[in-house]
Amino acid sequence: MVESTRIVLASRPAGAPTPENFRIETAEIPAPAEGEVLLRTLYLSLDPYMRGRMSSAKSYAEPVEVGAVMVGATVAEVLESRAPSVSKGDVVLAYSGWQTHDVAPAHGLRVLDPAKAPVSTALGVLGMPGFTAYAGLSRIGKPQPGETLVVAAATGAVGSTVGQIAKIKGARTVGIAGGPRKVAYLNEIGFDVAIDHRAPDFAEQLAAAVPDGIDIYFENVGGSVAEAVYPLLNNYARVPVCGLIANYNATGVPAGPDRLPAFYGRILTKSLTVRGFIQSEFVRELYPDFLREMGEWVAGGRVHYLEDVVHGLAAAPEAFIGMLEGRNFGKLVVRVAD
């Protein structure tokens, strides 16, 4: 029997999650049955969507039950295989959640090639976040040469990829992030303009940065950034709504004034397209294209990525809480084992 150390949802958060919402446990793992494999987690991905799974409200996915292991994508080593498609020693993309070991059916796993790219990129630029950027742009944002794209959380796994793909497509790119270090990084990786949303004159800086208005606003955050962006949208602008991290910890209905009529009116008068999406909608039609094209861009140095690696499963709750406050710098992953 193998023992797995795991982090479970101890209680549902009211507002921002706290360490008390998580509990570390150990459990014995059964031996793999026919068609299954035994996995040892190497990397765990931490992503904003997990905040939604901690709440009882049904979203596009079922909530995590209290007492259950927190969900999450993982990169894992195969310790034992009872399936022909996967061999002992393979490194695979799995969805084991916040735990050190797991037994899983082999058919849901993708074997990674460590020679092509560091395996942790399967959780970031070459995985779900990268695909989110790729699909949201190609199916909704549709950047055209000379258009202006704005993205917030722009050093994050999704945002940085959005900006760089849009640049490859010929758009002018404006990245928004929190703090001078992040702004400097955006300039380094080729954003045309980088703006600190913490600046007191943020809205003025943004307006000055987009003399021709905004054609695409890739929405990761909502909140005060969205408030500054919407008045600058051009006719026929597209807003892929990918995340609203500013709202995830909200409790109750915010006080007035009611901004909905003005927002809705702007959709009408500017012929805006505001389209929510989850990457899974586009997996079937686009994932092979993504792996090929993004693989080339990353290998060729046209798309850069940044990982923020924390060490040890026990560090996951604090790292996750910090990510919701914007304290990570790049794609947040937990190095669970070497």
Added chain:
Amino acid sequence: MVESTRIVLASRPAGAPTPENFRIETAEIPAPAEGEVLLRTLYLSLDPYMRGRMSSAKSYAEPVEVGAVMVGATVAEVLESRAPSVSKGDVVLAYSGWQTHDVAPAHGLRVLDPAKAPVSTALGVLGMPGFTAYAGLSRIGKPQPGETLVVAAATGAVGSTVGQIAKIKGARTVGIAGGPRKVAYLNEIGFDVAIDHRAPDFAEQLAAAVPDGIDIYFENVGGSVAEAVYPLLNNYARVPVCGLIANYNATGVPAGPDRLPAFYGRILTKSLTVRGFIQSEFVRELYPDFLREMGEWVAGGRVHYLEDVVHGLAAAPEAFIGMLEGRNFGKLVVRVAD
């Protein structure tokens, strides 16, 4: 010289327009120059978008200047022509506004065939409102067989056409209107369900009418109808935003709570498409198809239309004010001359 009686914008309304915002005048019209025609207005179209033109805020079109003739589509008889494309006696679709006579360039006019359909339909089901319904459905709403469509202001020029086209496309149609007479009419023309939005249990009636949820909400009104519809939208639902008549007379920012975060969050979690549009965006690509297809549907009795005709230009302001309160019953037109 011909004298034109005209209604000009006397002052900009604060909130709902009043008769004092309009003034009736007479003016002498110059003789038509080369390439121009002299027109006698037969019908004037009254449409909700005109409320927007009375305000100083620039929307998708320039506001009407104070003192200028109110804008509007017209059906007119050609009294005199100095252009080869149009003959004396022709009946044409023009954009003369709220006046009895006009001199206009011939190239912007469409000659109507009174044998094909009553000429007033060029202002309704076979004109801009009908095209709005046609384009919004074919390019944004995209009704599929078995899907459920909801439309409000459903006896109006746009709404009634939306419901009937969606029905032709195989969708289940739910029409919303104010009062028993309008509800009865919706049942007559083939809506699957018709609901009175003035009923105290309107939201419950709507929920009961859509057991499989709502796939398309064709937005004409906003306000409390939209409030009841949004929680019932299915994943991947489409919302062509064509009008927000409930907001047009609003002054200032409404009190809280702020409903925007919840609205925006629903776009994300349900992968909604909320898309504002003005029919002119689609004229080039779709208008010929529309004239052909809708002409067949109307001639074949598959699409019904209802006109609410008021008599005499002087009646236009009161009729327009009433329309913004939902007092019209069908496409509102003014019979300016026989």
